[in-house]
Amino acid sequence: MELIVEDAEFVTMAAGAGAAQAMLVRDGRIAVMGPAEAVRAAASPGARVARLDGATVIPGLIDAHCHVCDVGYLAAAADCSQPSAPDIPAIQARMREAAGRTPEGSWVTGGGYVEYKLREGRHPTRADLDQAVPHRPAVVYHTSLHACVLNTAALREAGFADGQPDPPGGAFGRDREGRLDGVVFEGPMFGLFERNLRHDLARMGAAQAARVVEMAGQRLAAFGVTAACEADMRRDSFGAFAEADANGLLSQRIYGLVVHDQVDWLLGAGPAQGAQEILRGRLSGRLAAEAVKIWADGGMSSRTAAIHGSYPVPPYGSGILYFERDQLTEMVRAFDARSFQVCIHAQGDRAIETVLDAYAAVLAGTAGNPRRHRIEHGGAMYPPLAARAAALGIVVASQPGFMSTLGDGFAAAFGDRRDELYAFGSWRRAGITVAGSSDAPVITADPLLGIRDAILRRTGDGLVLGPAERLAARDALELYTTQAAFAMHREGDIGSLEPGKLADFVVLDRSPLRADPERIADIQILATVLDGTPVYQSESVLAD
Ligand SMILES: [Zn+2]
Numbered sequence: 001m002e003l004i005v006e007d008a009e010f011v012t013m014a015a016g017a018g019a020a021q022a023m024l025v026r027d028g029r030i031a032v033m034g035p036a037e038a039v040r041a042a043a044s045p046g047a048r049v050a051r052l053d054g055a056t057v058i059p060g061l062i063d064a065h066c067h068v069c070d071v072g073y074l075a076a077a078a079d080c081s082q083p084s085a086p087d088i089p090a091i092q093a094r095m096r097e098a099a100g101r102t103p104e105g106s107w108v109t110g111g112g113y114v115e116y117k118l119r120e121g122r123h124p125t126r127a128d129l130d131q132a133v134p135h136r137p138a139v140v141y142h143t144s145l146h147a148c149v150l151n152t153a154a155l156r157e158a159g160f161a162d163g164q165p166d167p168p169g170g171a172f173g174r175d176r177e178g179r180l181d182g183v184v185f186e187g188p189m190f191g192l193f194e195r196n197l198r199h200d201l202a203r204m205g206a207a208q209a210a211r212v213v214e215m216a217g218q219r220l221a222a223f224g225v226t227a228a229c230e231a232d233m234r235r236d237s238f239g240a241f242a243e244a245d246a247n248g249l250l251s252q253r254i255y256g257l258v259v260h261d262q263v264d265w266l267l268g269a270g271p272a273q274g275a276q277e278i279l280r281g282r283l284s285g286r287l288a289a290e291a292v293k294i295w296a297d298g299g300m301s302s303r304t305a306a307i308h309g310s311y312p313v314p315p316y317g318s319g320i321l322y323f324e325r326d327q328l329t330e331m332v333r334a335f336d337a338r339s340f341q342v343c344i345h346a347q348g349d350r351a352i353e354t355v356l357d358a359y360a361a362v363l364a365g366t367a368g369n370p371r372r373h374r375i376e377h378g379g380a381m382y383p384p385l386a387a388r389a390a391a392l393g394i395v396v397a398s399q400p401g402f403m404s405t406l407g408d409g410f411a412a413a414f415g416d417r418r419d420e421l422y423a424f425g426s427w428r429r430a431g432i433t434v435a436g437s438s439d440a441p442v443i444t445a446d447p448l449l450g451i452r453d454a455i456l457r458r459t460g461d462g463l464v465l466g467p468a469e470r471l472a473a474r475d476a477l478e479l480y481t482t483q484a485a486f487a488m489h490r491e492g493d494i495g496s497l498e499p500g501k502l503a504d505f506v507v508l509d510r511s512p513l514r515a516d517p518e519r520i521a522d523i524q525i526l527a528t529v530l531d532g533t534p535v536y537q538s539e540s541v542l543a544d
Pocket residue numbers: 065067231439
């Protein structure tokens with residue numbers, strides 16, 4: 001099986017590589033890159049030829065921190081997005097329809113609405129949902145996943161009552177009389193989402209659960225994503241990925257960050273799918289789980305990230321630190337001793353300091369950071385902390401796309417330190433490996449939006465956060481290719497287009513390196529290719 005790709009601009013991201021006008025793919029790997037004549041000469045007589053008409057080919061994009069299973073769960077919910085559901089009656093109709101196919105005992109679920117895009121210009125309410133689904137719990141998630149709307153039955157089941165004050169890290173929408181109007185913001189929303197997801201996965205058969213992660217993969221493939229770290233791998237989601245992999249339904253290489261308290265389950269009694277080997281190596285070319293996920297603190301948007309000092313905005317306070325330094329150190333030490341890569345969610349400077357203390361203690365006497373222990377997010381990793389992280393060789397998986405989507409909230413919460421948040425420019429200059437990621441479904445999984453934001457650093461309101469931290473286009477693309485591949489121990493196979501590597505690539509209508517940065521998010525994905533085989537095509541650019 002050979003494929004010649006030619007008449008394209010190749011952005012190889014390979015260090016020191018010369019220009020290539022063509023690429024030969026053989027048995028799922030890149031065999032030759034170079035001038036068209038050389039590639040043709042190396043190909044067998046029967047090789048298929050794809051002429052791309054001047055399109056751009058880049059390495060498959062890698063999302064180093066994505067909640068893939070959650071993306072699929074939302075993709076499987078009733079589509080309440082705009083313009084597909086232009087007004088509240090349309091959402092009601094979708095929810096009525098979803099009620100008919102949702103098994104009893106599960107909440108009728110919809111997702112994707114944006115209140116200001118609805119004809120009514122407001123959130124749907126509990127009363128709106130009660131009209132559509134009167135007798136059982138129903139929820140519609142906002143596209144940002146920072147809000148959702150519950151009907152009366154769902155409010156009751158969630159234990160939310162009219163007289164109740166706003167919960168920590170969140171808020172309830174209320175009507176004029178002060179009664180809950182069904183809208184739930186932030187903190188309690190995440191809890192609900194998580195609970196419903198776990199509950200529904202537990203009730204699904206293997207094929208249905210596999211379908212959830214298959215749908216996530218289709219969404220990601222349409223964004224040009226060929227590999228993703230599942231940032232929240234658990235027993236149930238792992239089963240879904242393994243089932244999908246066994247049936248050839250994965251559209252990405254999935255690298256699992258296993259939630260720390262589920263590791264022993266995977267190592268021990270384990271499922272039949274060979275979990276013992278998975279945690280000690282690779283299950284397949286498309287599914288592995290070699291890392292452990294630990295949460296050190298809360299989030300930036302909910303202002304629960306653990307910081308020095310306190311927030312000037314609700315809920316005030318200094319955030320939440322889940323583990324003391326010694327406890328965290330012992331956890332890291334134990335996982336490190338068992339050969340695991342450790343990935344710790346840390347957003348606030350106080351949490352990042354604690355994590356660096358733990359890593360420093362565990363890595364003392366070791367040359368560098370051989371297991372590539374990571375910090376996830378690293379929002380408030382200010383210069384002295386970044387210098388420590390660089391000296392320890394810590395890898396950071398971060399989210400440039402937060403700039404345009406959540407940046408104004410960060411600016412409000414961090415005041416005069418706002419320019420030092422997500423300081424990608426300083427981090428790279430300090431020598432830190434920074435892997436690009438989305439944290440989807442918190443924001444869209446579209447890496448082009450992240451690349452644009454890494455270059456522009458502009459918030460939704462037009463504020464530029466840390467102009468000195470802006471990256472050049474090539475550096476921004478590195479986050480989602482070579483750097484992310486390193487963050488998941490796969491730089492030998494993916495992240496750049498070079499002979500010997502896997503043929504994971506994306507065909508774009510324009511080069512992100514030459515496009516106006518303002519227009520990068522508008523670049524069209526023409527095809528996404530994994531192992532030399534398209535997993536997504538917008539037009540049949542690679543077909544015979
Ligand atoms: Zn996350």
